[in-house]
Structure formats: structure tokens, C-alpha cells
Amino acid sequence: xxxxxxxxxxxxxxxxxxxxxxxxxxxxxxxxxxxxxxxxxxxxxxxxxxxxxxxxxxxxxxxxxxxxxxxxxxxxxxxxxxxxxxxxxxxxxxxxxxxxxxxxxxxxxxxxxxxxxxxxxxxxxxxxxxxxxxxxxxxxxxxxxxxxxxxxxxxxxxxxxxxxxxxxxxxxxxxxxxxxxxxxxxxxxxxxxxxxxxxxxxxxxxxxxxxxxxxxxxxxxxxxxxxxxxxxxxxxxxxxxxxxxxxxxxxxxxxxxxxxxxxxxxxxxxxxxxxxxxxxxxxxxxxxxxxxxxxxxxxxxxxxxxxxxxxxxxxxxxxxxxxxxxxxxxx
Numbered sequence: 001x002x003x004x005x006x007x008x009x010x011x012x013x014x015x016x017x018x019x020x021x022x023x024x025x026x027x028x029x030x031x032x033x034x035x036x037x038x039x040x041x042x043x044x045x046x047x048x049x050x051x052x053x054x055x056x057x058x059x060x061x062x063x064x065x066x067x068x069x070x071x072x073x074x075x076x077x078x079x080x081x082x083x084x085x086x087x088x089x090x091x092x093x094x095x096x097x098x099x100x101x102x103x104x105x106x107x108x109x110x111x112x113x114x115x116x117x118x119x120x121x122x123x124x125x126x127x128x129x130x131x132x133x134x135x136x137x138x139x140x141x142x143x144x145x146x147x148x149x150x151x152x153x154x155x156x157x158x159x160x161x162x163x164x165x166x167x168x169x170x171x172x173x174x175x176x177x178x179x180x181x182x183x184x185x186x187x188x189x190x191x192x193x194x195x196x197x198x199x200x201x202x203x204x205x206x207x208x209x210x211x212x213x214x215x216x217x218x219x220x221x222x223x224x225x226x227x228x229x230x231x232x233x234x235x236x237x238x239x240x241x242x243x244x245x246x247x248x249x250x251x252x253x254x255x256x257x258x259x260x261x262x263x264x265x266x267x268x269x270x271x272x273x274x275x276x277x278x279x280x281x282x283x284x285x286x287x288x289x290x291x292x293x294x295x296x297x298x299x300x301x302x303x304x305x306x307x308x309x310x311x312x313x314x315x316x317x318x319x320x321x322x323x324x325x326x327x328x329x330x331x
Contacts, residue, residue, distance in 0.1 A: 011237050018043040018067040020052060020101055021074030026116055026174070028181045029229035030071055037233065043067055053093060058100040062108040069236060070105045070113040072098060072154075076147075077118075078183070079190045080213070080292055083144040091146035098154040102169065106161055114236055115158050115171040117255060119221075119298055120148045129261070129299040132173070132253055141293045159254040168243050172232055175259035175298050179225030179317065180324040192222060195270055196322055199277040209282040210274070213289035216267030221259050221297050224317035227310035231258045234308045250302070259298040260310045266291075276318045 017034065021027035022044040034042055043065060052058050052074050062070075076093040083090055098115065105113050122130045123138030135155075140148045158169035182193040189197070195212070202210045235256070238246070247254060264272075270283055303309075312320070 013038050014041045015039070015068040016041045016043055016065070017069045017071065017236075018062070018065065019071045019073060020045075020097075021072070021116075023047075023181070024073060024075075024077075025177060025179065025182050025225055026228060026232075027071070027073035029179065029225040030073060030232050033226070033229040033233050052100055053096040055096075055100045055104075059104040059107060062101075062104040062110065066108050067105075067110060068112070070101065070110050071232065071236070072101050072113060072115045074101070075116065077190075079194065080143050080290055081187050082189075083147055084290075087146040090144075091150050094147060094150035095153060098150070098157065102154070102157050102161065105169075106165060106167060111167055112236070113158070113167070113169040114232060115154055115169065115255075116232075117151045117155060117171045117173045118148070119173055119175050119257070119259070119296055120144050120293075121152050121155070121173065122296070124293050128295050129297040130257070131299040132250070132255060132257055132302065143290055143292055155255055159252060162247070162254060163252065168240060169254070170235060170243060171255035172228075172235060173255050173257045173298070174228050175221040175223050175257075175296070177223055177225050177228055179321050182225075182321065184325060184329070191220065191266065192269065192273070192318070193321070193325075195273045196277065196318070196325055199270075199274050199279040200322075200325065202281060203277055203279045207281060209284050210270075210279065211284050211286050212266065212270050213286055214266060214291040215287050216270065216283075216285045217265060218291045218293065219263040219265050219295040219297065220269065221261075221263040222269070222314055222317070223258065223260050223310060224312040224314075224320070227260070227312050227317075228258060231303065231308055231310075234306075238306075246306070256302050256306075257298040257300050258303060259300045260314075261298070261300045261304075262314075263295065263297040264314065272315055273318060276315065276322055 124141040178192040184197040
């Protein structure tokens, strides 16, 4: 399909855009992207200023501000260890945030909303690459099921509001993301930032080996967060007519995969990170730790058909991320 973007017609650079979660990995990248493109009316609040898990506060804020568009990037996120350790918090906080923001946006008259989902919504053993149609066709990966169920509920909520109230609430389903403003905590972060931190510490400490969780066999797809932000803005700038056409062509699905269409094994990833960081010791794989889903590669043909593709190769993205890490954590 050929799409027409809002920038071709009615997307104003002074449109009021509320970015929920602007200090996180994805939200901060979307904020940077919009600023770089000349958007001048970006609305943000810190977690201390606005607690999105509180319904009344969220409702009052959006009703007062009445933004033209909402980007829902706020979420509680983490890696396998965090999801295993805090399952109640992952389902509770994410359900609360997205329910409050989506419903309050509707009450405030917001017609356009972009919801940030996750590729973990798909079944653990889904056929590869995973198309959008794979949703709800099999059991989820147990280690992050609470988080995945919350995100699936968010998708359903967006499509339900579209069907009942005529809104245009759309969702982007990203693959594994990484980049500036990521979480580099060794226990609770995702695999790529955790590897950067682990190899960096090992190099600085002169360690002879680095332990990597799992067998190293699972394959994962990784997308640099600035590419994700570009894809999100691309979707935000679609005209109403283009979004309606997309919804019609996909039976009202209301979400699209965002990725690069290529994956690597965890072993290959670890070797690349070690090379970028400059660690020359041995890699030891701890097979007592969980591997998670065997493979998770997204089918990104729908977004490619619309006219968007990523630009940052994996190694280049890791190099950019490591430079940011050094600037933030090493002065």
C-alpha cells in the first residue's frame, strides 16, 4: 500500500503531543526524534509529577491538557530475572498505566494514540518470522507471561475503543530494543545492556572470563532505539485516511510489528559486544539459567510495505550505545 503521511497534509508542528514515559528508553528516543523534526509543543511529565497508575490524576491531567495525540511509552519493563522475580508488579503496574491513559485519553477527546507494545505478546513457539496474525495462537513464554498479558490487554483495549468509539488508537509492536537511556542494571536489565555492563566491568577489573546466562543458542532480533523512534513517528504522521486504510486491510488489527527482520544467536551477540567493549577473555555460558523463547524474529513486511525500514546495523548501534554508557557512567 502507498501511504500518505500527516506531514504531507494536516500534521502541524505545533500539535500538542503528550509523551507518557519520556524518560525511558523508547519515550526519550521519540522525544528526541520529534524535537529534531521541529515539533514544538511536546508535553511531558516525570513520574514524580504525574503517577499514571493513579486513575484520577491521569484523568485530570489529560482532561486539562487535551493533547492532540498521546504516545503511550510508559511501562514497567525488565529482563528475564526481573519478570521472574516481580510478576505481580509487571502485570499490575502495566495494566494500571495503560488502562488509565487509554481511557482518560478517550474521555479527554483524544482521537489519536500510539501504544507501545512488545514482541513478547506472541506465543513462545510461534512460527518464524512472527507475523501479526500469530497473536493468541499458542501459549506464551512463562518467564514473562504477566507482562505479555498486560500488553495484550492494551492491544485489545485500543481496538475495542476504536470499534466502539471511533478513535484511532494504534500500536507498535517492537522487537528487542537497546540504546541510550537503557537500563544497565546487571539483575533487572534486558540481555544486550546487561552484556555491555558485564563485559565493561570485566575489562575494567581485568577479569579472565564473563558468564553469560543460558546456552547461547536462542536467537534474538535487536533494533536500535532511534530506529524505533523513527518508526513510531512515521506511524504517528500517517493521515487518518491512511490509518483507516491500514485497519481495513488488516481486519481492524490495529498494530504493526517493528523490527529489522534479522536475528543473531545470544552467543553471536555476546561475541560482538565483547569486541566492541574490548574484552578479550573467555565467554562462559551458564546453562543453569533460563534461555527463554528459543527464537523471536518478527515479520516486518507490513511496515516495510508502508515504506519504512531501519537504518542502524547492530554493531554500529552497540558502538553508539557503549559510547553513551561510557559518557553516563564514566564521566
